[in-house]
Amino acid sequence: MNDKLVVEETVRSAFAGVSWTHKIHEKQADIYYSQFKIMEIAKIISSVLASIGILSLIISDPLWLKIISALVSGVSAFISTYYQSFKTYEQIENHKRTARELLALRDRYIHLLLKIRMNDNVADLVEEFEMLEKDKHSIYDSAPITTNKAVKMASEALKISHDNSYTDDEIDGMLPECLHKGDTHASKL
Template sequence: MGSTDSAGTSGVNDLLLAQVREAYGRVAYTHKTHEKQADLCFQKHRRQQWFLVGLTVVSSGTFLASLLGLVLDQSWSALVTSFIALAVTALNLGSKTFNFGEETQRHRETAAKMWNLRESYQSLIVDIQSKSIPLEAARAARDGLQEEAFAIYSDAPRTTGKAYLRAQEALKEREDLTFSTREIDLLLPVELRSTGERNRSGDQ
């Protein structure tokens, strides 16, 4: 009877572990997607600012009017100067409507929250696999993480397909979330490295 109960509990743990692992995968992708979206928004913000600064400098100086006066007649010179001034005004209004700087910050904040959630899911996976947490406690932890994920998703800004593709490339091809044993050892003091790496350092 005891062995049957043990087998049944093991099966439930396997199902719970599979569910938590899938949730971890979704969160990991969301975290990386928001990181990439923040990068894309920052690039747009930087281009927008440089373009605005350039047009402002050109339109505010007497150099432009003098230069245009040499190339064009007075009426065309005034028209081009007015057009550039109008472009600066439009870009100023556009920067308030499409605030890429603020959008960048929102995606970075969401990515930071997702990073913490991802690490919490990873810790729960370790606890379940090592059988160091009772089943009911694991279920309670899963439910708590689901509620936390719902709150973050509800307030998260939208991402684009381009950001998702960049996240997919980073996770699948460049393996951003994984490290070899040697890579981790090189980041740690000798005393905290794996046995083989400590021996190798000692031989050197």
């Protein structure tokens, strides 16, 4: 196997990993956004119901109304505390930021694959790959934690069945057609 082919295989694998992680962070942001919307609606409804219950207590004084008003107020307080302690919207933004950074990095891997196809110097290709890897690890180090649900959703979206193991077809599915791997490709390197 020639040096350029080794570099290409390594870059393709790194590209797939970045594409995979990018999609996971997109899906995690989607999950948190769905939770955020549900909690926002629940917060509004519970606040309105608590206000109605308190106003009703002014007009009448049954015990059941006091109990329901107290429960609804408790739910409203729980939702507000949940927002403050878990910072759901901040988590959405962190995952979106990480996804954007990974998308930019993914595009740089595509550009490097193009350079490989254009017969650039192997030493220059390796140097650029090492810079990309350094940038990748910097992004990974500051990336927020994801859930298994986001991994499953990303897997379904990208049709990838193995963690950190990608077939040529899976990688080709993420790349522009001109950078797909084919039988004629190996002879051109």
